[in-house]
Amino acid sequence: MRRSEVSLKPCEQARWLAWRLRNILCWSLPVWRQPRALASLLNTLPSTVRPVADALAARYDLKGWERACDAQGFRESLYVLDVLDRYAGSPDAMRPGLDIGCKNGCYLPGLQAWSGGPWDGVELDAHRRYWTLTTRRAHGEWVVHALPGCRYLAGNLLDLHDGYGFITWFLPFLHAAPLREWGLPVRFLMPRRLLDHAWTLLAPGGRLLVINQGESEVERQAELFEQAGIVARALGRIESPLSPFQRRRYGFMACRPYT
Numbered sequence: 001m002r003r004s005e006v007s008l009k010p011c012e013q014a015r016w017l018a019w020r021l022r023n024i025l026c027w028s029l030p031v032w033r034q035p036r037a038l039a040s041l042l043n044t045l046p047s048t049v050r051p052v053a054d055a056l057a058a059r060y061d062l063k064g065w066e067r068a069c070d071a072q073g074f075r076e077s078l079y080v081l082d083v084l085d086r087y088a089g090s091p092d093a094m095r096p097g098l099d100i101g102c103k104n105g106c107y108l109p110g111l112q113a114w115s116g117g118p119w120d121g122v123e124l125d126a127h128r129r130y131w132t133l134t135t136r137r138a139h140g141e142w143v144v145h146a147l148p149g150c151r152y153l154a155g156n157l158l159d160l161h162d163g164y165g166f167i168t169w170f171l172p173f174l175h176a177a178p179l180r181e182w183g184l185p186v187r188f189l190m191p192r193r194l195l196d197h198a199w200t201l202l203a204p205g206g207r208l209l210v211i212n213q214g215e216s217e218v219e220r221q222a223e224l225f226e227q228a229g230i231v232a233r234a235l236g237r238i239e240s241p242l243s244p245f246q247r248r249r250y251g252f253m254a255c256r257p258y259t
């Protein structure tokens with residue numbers, strides 16, 4: 001163990017060791033899910049949100065969802081599809097999209113249905129394990145198999161170098177507390193560096209949608225955009241009847257200039 005690791009506070013040191021361990025022991029039991037018909041997935045929703053879900057299912061091609069989604073992934077996919085439908089304008093299906101911090105890929109079906117094109121999801125903590133001994137990565141890879149052209153990328157955003165037409169970033173870590181809650185070492189808190197890098201991944205004319213949670217994150221996000229010299233339009237409160245989340249969410253949209 002290096003001297004710098006010994007000097008970390010005990011909790012931070014424990015998180016760091018756990019992180020290293022799960023990245024060494026990154027095998028997973030295989031994921032297999034019984035495909036569920038769309039009608040059966042729709043039946044898992046509360047009746048109050050059914051009309052909105054039915055309307056989205058009528059307008060978008062949800063091919064692949066029957067194989068990709070469990071009930072939770074279905075709800076989150078519908079939520080992101082609804083958010084993009086309401087706040088993001090027209091998609092650019094020609095260029096791939098990227099979702100930063102995609103967890104287990106559960107809502108990638110929503111992103112893919114919105115644009116109709118390929119998406120990558122990148123996740124730093126891809127080897128986090130469930131009680132079933134399967135990992136986020138194994139789930140993410142199961143999901144993307146059902147979605148043409150989509151990929152689950154286990155790794156750090158900073159290691160990506162492709163050009164994307166649309167980037168979504170739901171709940172970037174802007175403060176230390178959420179990192180701790182998600183069981184990650186605070187050394188991964190680097191919001192400005194990640195924002196600068198995400199911006200370089202956008203092709204000219206490409207757009208970045210950031211969704212934050214709570215007012216203090218919105219203030220911090222606005223500061224970061226300003227410090228990075230990125231002109232971002234505040235979208236205000238992001239509302240969707242399909243949201244399963246309690247805390248208020250807010251959005252920003254930034255478009256990369258052509259020159």
Ligand SMILES: C[S@@+](CC[C@H](N)C(=O)[O-])C[C@H]1O[C@@H](n2cnc3c(N)ncnc32)[C@H](O)[C@@H]1O
Nearest residue numbers: 100101102103122123124125155156157170171
């Ligand atoms: C607050 S969670 C949000 C997860 C998901 N986007 C959502 O809305 O539920 C932030 C996610 O970003 C991931 N993350 C943090 N830093 C990252 C990085 N440098 N590269 C890729 N993913 C990262 C975390 O592991 C975590 O899964």
